[in-house]
Amino acid sequence: MSFSPNDIAYFLEVARHAHVGRAARAAGVTQPAVSKAIRRLEDAVGVPLFERGAHGARLTSDGQLFLESARRFDAQHAEMVRSAAELRAQHAGLLRVGVTNSAGDSPVVQVLSEMVRRRPGLRLAMVIGRSDSLNEAVDKGELDVAVVPSYPGISFSCSQIELSEDTVRVAVRSEHPLARRASLALGDLAEFSWVMPSRQSAARRLATQIFERAGAAAPRVTLEADYTSEAVMGLLAGTDLLGLVPASVLRGWLGRVNALQLPMLEMRRTLVLLTRPQANWSPLMTAFRDLLLLHRPPPASR
Secondary structure (H helix, E strand, O other): OOOOOOHHHHHHHHHHHHOHHHHHHHHOOOOOHHHHHHHHHHHHHOOOOEEEOEEEEEEOHHHHHHHHHHHHHHHHHHHHHHHHHHHHHEEEEEEEEOOOOOHHHHHHHHHHHHHHHHHEEEEEEEEEOHHHHHHHHHHOOOOOOEEEEEOOOOOOEEEEEEEEEEEEEEEEEEEOOHHOOOOOOOHHHHOOOOEEOOOOOOOHHHHHHHHHHHOOOOEEEEOOOOOOOHHHHHHHOOOOOOEHHHHHHHHHHHHEEOOOOHHHEEEEEEEEEEEEEOOOOOOOOHHHHHHHHHHOOOOOOO
């Protein structure tokens, strides 16, 4: 024997109001709809649940017994509806993510791929940009989260969760003239051109400050690229350009592109997750954070 949740709800309204018409108005349906529901319940139970009269509808003794079960049924059904809504919220909805590294093997891309596989109803909006612009977008509420590198002395207005650490080093092709030098000074780099991020980037500003403090000539930048993409690494591997490359990227190019021994130009950076201060974390934001922490890469070797 099965009961309709709507029929049970109408039964409870009639019991509460002791009147079919008032119960119908409270439920927002017609009086015949409520009367039919009561008849279906009485047919299923096999006994009258109400005594109808000119002044309304009063529960019978059997109806009183059925009332307790109906209340439990209604409460359990409401809990099931809430639980289903929470599950849908965790597997659907929109997640707006900002990234600086869109490489296919980046932790962010791997985590987003896993979320899409697990949550068929998920919708993603991905923005690729510089750290400062992504921080501003999160702070304004235009993005839910962003994953960006943070350098010493650089601050963000958003809340930060540390994900992993890395080292940015000067890298060149394996047969570069400088690659054979056991020791190097900043002056030895003067004759070579660079691949560097734009002037607004934290890494470029820090590198320029290092040259200025040492009294050396500023790097001569031939190519500006805000992201260490496969194209940038290919240019380093095929030219005498110098580049600032994270150790995590260098690992995939060892033998073709190697780091120079320039400790004064090594820059530690931390990959952080940015969110608005006091943000209301959605289930999707929480899942994204937890997966990032679970999939954080091993510490980069110096």
